[in-house]
Amino acid sequence: MMNPVIWLTVAIVAGFSLVATAAVTRKRGANSRPVCEETAGFIAAGWRPLVDCPRNCDACLRCLRVDRCVVHRLLELGLTPGTELRVVQDAGGPMLLSVRGSRVALGRDLAEKLWVEINVPESTREGLPLA
């Protein structure tokens, strides 16, 4: 029979963990994309938000709908309109892109605001199976 104090410790830790998990995994409101004129135009032109691109997808960046201060960070790393990029990894959180020869990680909230034109249909790349 284990010392009741052990149970106590376990109970406290479990209790705290439950509270913490509950706080942390609160369901967020459905993420509605702002459907404005501009984005409607994008969709009509065949563009998609970057988050819609699966792994190994080749795309061309068309528009960065982000704040000024962020846009410079993106430009510095080579993400300018007209740049070719490839999705290396999409882990559900940030996305990993191949841009101008280097690898750039983008937070998901940013990836939602980058509009791209998917140019090459998904193909099997050497060594990496399809998503």
Next chain:
Amino acid sequence: MFTADMISIDRATVSVALAGNPNAGKSTLFNALTGSRQQVGNWPGKTVEKKTGELSHDGRRLMITDLPGAYSLSAYTQEEIIARDFLLTERPDVVVAVLDAANLERNLYLAVQLLEFETPAVIALNMMDVARRQGLDIDLHELSRALRAPVIPTVARNEEGLREVASAAIGAMSEPTRPFSLDYGPEIEAEIAALLVEIEHSPSVAGHYPARWLAVRLLEEDRDIISRLARLFGGMALVERAEESRARLFATLNEDVDLMIADRRYTWIHQLASRVLRSGREDQVSLSDRIDYFTTDRRLGIPIFMIIMWVVFKITTDVSAPWVDWIDGVLSGPISRWALAALGALGLEQSWVASLLVDGVIAGVGGVLAFVPVLLSLYFALAVMEDSGYMARGAFVMDRLMNRIGLHGRSFLPLMVGFGCSVPAIYATRTMTSRRDQILTGLLVPFMSCGARLPVYVLFAAIFFPGQATLIIMGLYLLGIVVAILVGLALQRTLLPATAAPGMVMELPPYRLPNARSIRNQMWLRTRAFLQHAASLILLSSMVIWLLMAIPTGRQGEFAATPIEDSVFARVSAAVVPILSPLGFGTWESGGALISGLVAKEVVVSTLSQTFGTEMEAAGIAGGSFLADLREIITSFMAAVVDTLRALPGIIGINLTGEDNVAAPGLASAIHSSFHASSGGHAAAAGLAFMVFVLLYTPCMATIAAEKHELGTRWTLLSLFGQLTIAWLVTYVVFQIGVWWGG
């Protein structure tokens, strides 16, 4: 004129600035050039590291400043501002731009801006080995011609090309500058020309900034430049002109000017790259990509990260432990004996001077030196992770989880480091991009139970929960994490709301083998910085406590020879007893130990042994000769080496070390009975409560010093009192539940 006239060719000292992208090998180049002749500090008023060093070459002295890595010279991040300010105010003789040959286009974006500064420049085209492996063939002549600067191929990690860079730097200083300019297109160039005329008419402005560079910056609406110009005579007029130019351009081009400028830069760069790069298998799936396939995978990424973190953790605790013991043994053994012998020669053996020296100074110094092996191994592990490129993957993988609790992936590293020691963890928060993130992470670091608290857990778990010690200790670590999460959430909603900080934008450098020299450098320089900073504080506090223990309160007992319960220390500790009573350990012994824990958590156990009147380890009075002592130092050194080697397989789970012995039985029973009494018979609950209090309460002086250094006084005070309060509340709850449950 902005640039000084280059008349004198044989100036003996040449000031060189090293600039480049992060991960372009700039630091490797810097280390290779300067070797050990370098200094690490801070840029004044900032938390960014500043490295300077020197090199002798061709009869000249090159003073090299390693500017922070940046992707451009706009003014959006601290690193960029620092780099830019240095170039503008210090006006180095030469700028060496370090470019990654395998990533030429992106690297040229910064290079082009550096060249617009009109400072004599040299291009170090680094990582040529990687480029060659990728089949890239670069036309150096054409590149040099287009950039109007010498281009030197280098492989910094193999020290190839270094001499040529140094020579080129010296040479560039004496050659007339051939101004570099990039064609931004007719409309923008027209506006630039108009602004240039204006600038020439304002001598005070023209004297501070390169003209064309300034014109471009004004068109880009660079806020930093605009605010500086406002302070110069004629500056505001210029700013207004630029405003008009921008408006005209927006009307004509139908696009923001700064975006156009960036776009034109990249177009120019792209055209140059297509002329200069030949037969590259660009954007192939590299080995790095294959590894990343696993390390950034949705399901595998985090477990892999956890395993690696565990290895780091083990390295800092198990591998450094034998050395901590060795230092401790040497100091309390031979060194103390030699000190006493020296004092004996002066006849001061029995006096309080001896006690001050041995129990105060040497113990204090030991307290500081004991940190050194821990820090060295920690910095080693961190340097390997960073140099290899894995650190960025860690941040990538943890980002989503960390976002949920209001932090970023980058916060995870300092928190992990905090499990070893809080001090380097606080310093590691420098890598945070925003101040708010840095503060929030820094405040949570102390909740990651540091290595120094472990002896307390081991002792108390062995006394009160024999047989379930590991479970209890793991529970404590978990409790620390949980409290940290809750505190983080609370802070997020109150004092530190999430700024509208944009999400993560981060480059993941390719994996590579860590460079031994840079690791060695980082280990040593950072440890030295810590020692300089914290040593005085710990030393001082140790001596204060010694003093308190030495001063007698009663009529009996003399200075430095009183039994501890009659000292001022006991009186002071007694003052906190009422606060501790509800927690189950309201005795002056416990209070005293906790107070001493403010100096360093390791001290808690030794103070407990002092206050409960039992000697933990005799300091080996029967000292032999000097030679015998030397032999002892060396044999214990060898033993430490053996223990370290034994600990290494332990990292992957193979345990070769013997089990640690339980504490001296005398101490154990003394503590047990004391806690039994103070808690009204609920010794185990009180023991657990004590451990929880040690886990959560105010961290040691060194950590406080680091917090003050990195986070500022206000937040440090919040941390101090906040942790005390949280510790008290949680411990109270734990104790009361323990009493109720235990029956």
